[in-house]
Amino acid sequence: xxxxxxxxxxxxxxxxxxxxxxxxxxxxxxxxxxxxxxxxxxxxxxxxxxxxxxxxxxxxxxxxxxxxxxxxxxxxxxxxxxxxxxxxxxxxxxxxxxx
Amino acid sequence: xxxxxxxxxxxxxxxxxxxxxxxxxxxxxxxxxxxxxxxxxxxxxxxxxxxxxxxxxxxxxxxxxxxxxxxxxxxxxxxxxxxxxxxxxxxxxxxxxxxxxxxxxxxxxxxxxxxxxxxxxxxxxxxxxxxxxxxxxxxxxxxxxxxxxxxxxxxxxxxxxxxxxxxxxxxxxxxxxxxxxxxxxxxxxxxxxxxxxxxxxxxxxxxxxxxxxxxxxxxxxxxxxxxxxxxxxxxxxxxxxxxxxxxxxxxxxxxxxxxxxxxxxxxxxxxxxxxxxxxxxxxxxxxxxxxxxxxxxxxxxxxxxxxxxxxxxxxxxxxxxxxxxxxxxxxxxxxxxxxxxxxxxxxxxxxxxxxxxxxxxxxxxxxxxxxxxxxxxxxxxxxxxxxxxxxxxxxxxxxxxxxxxxxxxxxxxxxxxxxxxxxxxxxxxxxxxxxxxxxxxxxxxxxxxxxxxxxxxxxxxxxxxxxxxxxxxxxxxxxxxxxxxxxxxxxxxxxxxxxxxxxxxxxxxxxxxxxxxxxxxxxxxxxxxxxxxxxxxxxxxxxxxxxxxxxxxxxxxxxxxxxxxxxxxxxxxxxxxxxxxxxxxxxxxxxxxxx
Numbered sequence: 001x002x003x004x005x006x007x008x009x010x011x012x013x014x015x016x017x018x019x020x021x022x023x024x025x026x027x028x029x030x031x032x033x034x035x036x037x038x039x040x041x042x043x044x045x046x047x048x049x050x051x052x053x054x055x056x057x058x059x060x061x062x063x064x065x066x067x068x069x070x071x072x073x074x075x076x077x078x079x080x081x082x083x084x085x086x087x088x089x090x091x092x093x094x095x096x097x098x099x
Numbered sequence: 100x101x102x103x104x105x106x107x108x109x110x111x112x113x114x115x116x117x118x119x120x121x122x123x124x125x126x127x128x129x130x131x132x133x134x135x136x137x138x139x140x141x142x143x144x145x146x147x148x149x150x151x152x153x154x155x156x157x158x159x160x161x162x163x164x165x166x167x168x169x170x171x172x173x174x175x176x177x178x179x180x181x182x183x184x185x186x187x188x189x190x191x192x193x194x195x196x197x198x199x200x201x202x203x204x205x206x207x208x209x210x211x212x213x214x215x216x217x218x219x220x221x222x223x224x225x226x227x228x229x230x231x232x233x234x235x236x237x238x239x240x241x242x243x244x245x246x247x248x249x250x251x252x253x254x255x256x257x258x259x260x261x262x263x264x265x266x267x268x269x270x271x272x273x274x275x276x277x278x279x280x281x282x283x284x285x286x287x288x289x290x291x292x293x294x295x296x297x298x299x300x301x302x303x304x305x306x307x308x309x310x311x312x313x314x315x316x317x318x319x320x321x322x323x324x325x326x327x328x329x330x331x332x333x334x335x336x337x338x339x340x341x342x343x344x345x346x347x348x349x350x351x352x353x354x355x356x357x358x359x360x361x362x363x364x365x366x367x368x369x370x371x372x373x374x375x376x377x378x379x380x381x382x383x384x385x386x387x388x389x390x391x392x393x394x395x396x397x398x399x400x401x402x403x404x405x406x407x408x409x410x411x412x413x414x415x416x417x418x419x420x421x422x423x424x425x426x427x428x429x430x431x432x433x434x435x436x437x438x439x440x441x442x443x444x445x446x447x448x449x450x451x452x453x454x455x456x457x458x459x460x461x462x463x464x465x466x467x468x469x470x471x472x473x474x475x476x477x478x479x480x481x482x483x484x485x486x487x488x489x490x491x492x493x494x495x496x497x498x499x500x501x502x503x504x505x506x507x508x509x510x511x512x513x514x515x516x517x518x519x520x521x522x523x524x525x526x527x528x529x530x531x532x533x534x535x536x537x538x539x540x541x542x543x544x545x546x547x548x549x550x551x552x553x554x555x556x557x558x559x560x561x562x563x564x565x566x567x568x569x570x571x572x573x574x575x576x577x578x579x580x581x582x583x584x585x586x587x588x589x590x591x592x593x594x595x596x597x598x599x600x601x602x603x604x605x606x607x608x609x610x611x612x613x614x615x616x617x618x619x620x621x622x623x624x625x626x627x628x629x630x631x632x633x634x635x636x637x638x639x640x641x642x643x644x645x646x647x648x649x650x651x652x653x654x655x656x657x658x659x660x661x662x663x664x665x666x667x668x669x670x671x672x673x674x675x676x677x678x679x680x681x682x683x684x685x686x687x688x689x690x691x692x693x694x
Contacts, residue, residue, distance in 0.1 A: 048124075
């Protein structure tokens with residue numbers, strides 16, 4: 001196991017950033033996949049459809065990679081938040097025990 | 100002797116395709132390209148963080164680098180095909196028009212042949228046939244031309260498809276893009292490094308010259324790679340800014356609404372989303388030109404869009420009519436409490452002013468702009484009585500107006516005006532006194548003053564100064580009248596006062612406040628007979644104010660209803676002769692579409 005020291009504030013900013021990027025990539029990928037090629041003439045519409053199919057796969061792959069980052073960073077952020085909250089509750093409970 | 104009648108022209112080959120749908124396809128690709136380009140840039144900027152070091156940071160950077168690896172290449176490929184699709188659509192439209200022309204020509208030709216056949220059949224042996232032979236000869240020539248044109252159409256169709264296909268092939272995969280000469284290099288980078296590029300510190304004229312010198316490919320590249328820069332760049336063509344800003348708006352709406360649906364929208368992006376939604380709603384406002392026959396809709400241009408400006412308050416501008424080409428161009432500068440979300444409702448002011456100017460001079464083209472381009476104070480904020488925001492906003496406004504002038508063709512200046520409402524008039528005043536506002540007319544309405552530097556109209560640098568302060572508007576009473584006013588705490592002299600030197604125009608409304616009302620809001624001075632509603636009537640349909648502003652914007656100065664200015668006798672407080680004049684209802688001019 002390496003030295004995976006994570007700064008909490010940085011993690012928070014990172015989670016926010018990737019959440020937004022993930023949303024932008026998800027919608028962009030869907031837009032490309034759904035792009036209509038029906039406006040092209042019959043002589044070239046097949047080529048256009050093939051182009052869209054190829055790049056949809058590539059962009060979808062990029063979107064998936066970003067989604068993975070966003071999920072992991074977001075999950076980590078939530079876990080830290082939860083851990084902190086549980087620690088706070090425990091601390092408050094401990095304080096209450098004294099009174 | 101026989102007559103040779105040409106054979107009928109065969110049917111014109113069918114041509115499939117829809118340019119509108121191809122343009123929509125290109126827009127989709129460009130939008131995706133913009134997002135990917137953004138990812139490449141921002142992911143690299145976010146692959147490391149200050150204060151985050153060690154193995155964790157390195158691992159994170161590895162993931163980020165891998166995710167963004169193909170983003171730039173994808174962006175370039177999609178951009179290239181989007182541009183090619185646009186070109187294809189333009190040519191397809193030409194070819195469809197040509198086919199339609201040829202179909203008509205064929206129909207007429209074949210009918211003329213039928214007619215000639217009938218004439219020949221009806222001719223008697225002893226008749227002189229020379230006239231019919233001439234007709235046959237002319238038809239033969241026509242047939243050759245039509246058949247040649249059909250062949251050219253088919254050749255051009257094939258060439259159009261071949262051109263598009265070659266771009267598709269060159270961008271068929273990541274490997275294909277990288278293998279091409281200069282592959283993977285964004286031409287936008289070099290273009291943005293040229294002198295005069297937006298953000299390089301040049302003037303609006305420099306930016307206009309920079310744009311004019313770019314190749315079509317460079318223009319497309321910078322539009323796709325830097326829409327946030329292009330959309331806000333003063334001096335660039337309005338239609339280019341509109342395209343860039345709409346791409347940003349679409350991307351914002353789709354992504355942020357998705358986050359909102361997922362319940363994951365960060366609080367600081369809430370305002371961004373609301374600003375985007377307001378801009379989208381405003382763009383849906385349908386404006387019908389009041390004098391065109393048949394009626395035509397006036398498409399809006401998104402001339403400025405920065406939903407994160409001013410700590411999330413937002414900046415946005417929408418134009419009705421193209422300010423680059425219109426004969427008359429007017430920019431409305433709103434006042435307090437205006438922010439990005441205000442555009443949805445306030446854009447109607449630009450609509451009404453557009454309508455009034457067009458009615459005033461139907462032979463002149465018009466563009467009116469609702470400009471929310473500065474950080475304005477809250478109405479309840481003490482900063483209302485401070486000029487600091489007007490000073491900052493005035494600089495932005497002067498730059499914006501410089502951009503409007505610079506974007507026009509050389510030797511084709513517009514009749515340019517600005518309309519400052521309320522605190523917006525103070526902003527206009529500071530733009531004029533501090534920077535020189537390059538306009539022909541300044542119009543101040545509901546004005547509490549044009550700033551401390553404007554002691555009289557002459558201090559505004561030369562534009563003709565018009566003031567439409569309604570007598571029942573309490574804000575219009577805040578300007579200094581000698582001893583009466585807010586003094587150092589105010590926003591300058593009362594511009595409606597006779598001694599100020601502006602031309603006051605009639606700006607009353609038949610629905611104005613009753614004399615018994617009083618807008619008591621804590622400021623000193625006589626507020627009898629005022630209502631805050633009268634601070635918000637200036638653009639209303641049927642008011643003297645809208646009627647007269649339209650005439651000023653259209654340059655019909657002689658038809659403006661001039662009002663007597665306020666004065667401040669030694670024996671009493673300020674006197675407004677307009678207070679006792681009966682307002683005149685003006686004709687309703689705004690065309691209401693089915694909203």
